[in-house]
Amino acid sequence: MNPQGERWTTDQVLALAPDEASRKAGGRLAAPGPWSETGADEGAVWGQCKGSGKKPYQAVVDIKGPAFKCSCPSRKFPCKHALGLLLLWAGEEWAVAAGEPPQWAGEWLAGRRERAERSAGAPSGGGAPSRAPADPEAARRRAERRMQRIGAGATELEQRLEDLLHSGLASADRADGRGSWDETAARMVDAQAPGLAARVRELASVVASGPDWPARLLEECALLHLLDQGFLGIERLPAPLAATVRSRVGLTTEAADLLTGPDAATVRDRWLVLAQQDSEDGRLTTRRIFLRGERTGRMALHLSFGASPTLGSSPTLGFARAGGPPCAGGAPIHPLDLALPPGLVLDADLAYYPGARPLRAALGERHAPAAPGPVPPGCGVDAALAAYGDALRDDPWLDSWPVVLTDVTPIPGRDGAGWQLADADGESALPLDPRCLGRTSLWQLAAISGGSPITVFGECGHRGFLPLTAWDPTPVSL
DSSP, rough: OOOSSSOOHHHHHHOOOSSHHHHHHHHHHHHTTTTTEEEOOEEEEEEEEESSSSSSSSEEEEEEEEEEEEEEOOOOSSSSSHHHHHHHHHHGGOOOOOOOOHHHHHHHHHHHHHHHHHHHHHHTOOOOOOOOOOOHHHHHHHHHHHHHHHHHHHHHHHHHHHHHHOOOOGGGGSSTTHHHHHHHHHHHHHOOHHHHHHHHHHHHHHHTTTHHHHHHHHHHHHHHHHHHHHHGGGGOOOHHHHHHHHHHHTTOOOHHHHHHHHTTOOOEEEEEEEEEEEETTEEEEEEEEEEEEEOOEEEEEEEEEOOOGGGGGBBBOOOOTTOOSTTTTOOOOOOOOOOOOOOHHHHHHHEOSSSSOOBBEEEEESSSOOOOOOOOBBHHHHHHHHHHHHHHHHTOOEEEEEEEEEEEEEEEOGEEEEEEEETTTTOOOEOOOOGGTTEEEEEEEHHHHSSSSSEEEEEHHHHHEEEEEEEEEEEEEE
């Protein structure tokens, strides 16, 4: 670790990898052999990696971001060359010597710093206005028309749910049932309500999915009915709950409005990165970064979206996602840029998206370079369940809530099923989410524990606990 405390561990670097294949490929490049002209300063690492062509690939990493640039054709961010370079730098101090960046790296770094300075200077310059539409009146009319379309979609969906209950839940298992749900979801997309469309698709996935599927279908129908009624009567709801309903149906707020708009309210803290997780959904990659404030104790979730690595070089997507980017109609989806390995601490401003139980946040000005952080304090199983219950009271559509469990021991079930996390006193245990059963990460969690209590971060919800990071004592992504 250098005097600035910015040299990362190998685990922190590997936590940036978008998938297991990238981890392995980056590991193969973590030796001096393929690299030339490597160097580092207090804010960046760079080098050239020999590839299959005549010209080596030029890779540079802004470790204050972090952000990455490589001349290779990969659509993954970070690519294997950036990962290999960071692993080489993190491994031994002598492997990457200190120096001045070459021109090709310096130009990119200078451009990033100029943009960061402009962004940081905007709020302090008298409260710079957020991005405003060219014609505010036209924007208002468009917003009203969209609200009307969503209202019509919610009304139609209510009729669909009523018909289902009149005909009986068993009718959902007919041969043409799936096509009917798909048609209903498509109509919600036409109504510009991607959140409703996503929940309709979830209904379709519940049908005939297990012996108790009618009960689960009824639960999901009730939640969807509650959301429909909430939107149709949104003018009568308290402002925080109304904001939650708007978000759940798919109406989003621009990050620029949160950070620099007339009603902007940011929270400055030292934010510990608890986990980073990438997931692919068709043509879109979603990156979720969980943080917790050292002073405030507040949880935060930063979402970013990028083109799936399987899309090649397609610059635009005609795709809409509930609560996601405003990408319907072919708006550009840029590659993922922001990456924060678990264990780092950011002295930064966050602006929370409005809601009855705010969690999602936009990242604003950073006041210092990222630095390694401590093992986070946590709670027991009972307190984790209480935290989810409190959040669910404010947002009944919430699937889970992020929590840090401390002094818990992973206990395997028979034949790899029914895993639990048990409190050290043995009085309480929390079942693990069935979605993670069968994954090697559970045995990795057991190996880290070795039968002793450990600290684990994850999401606590109605399905159970989904572990994302464990501390050994450095963070290990699961």
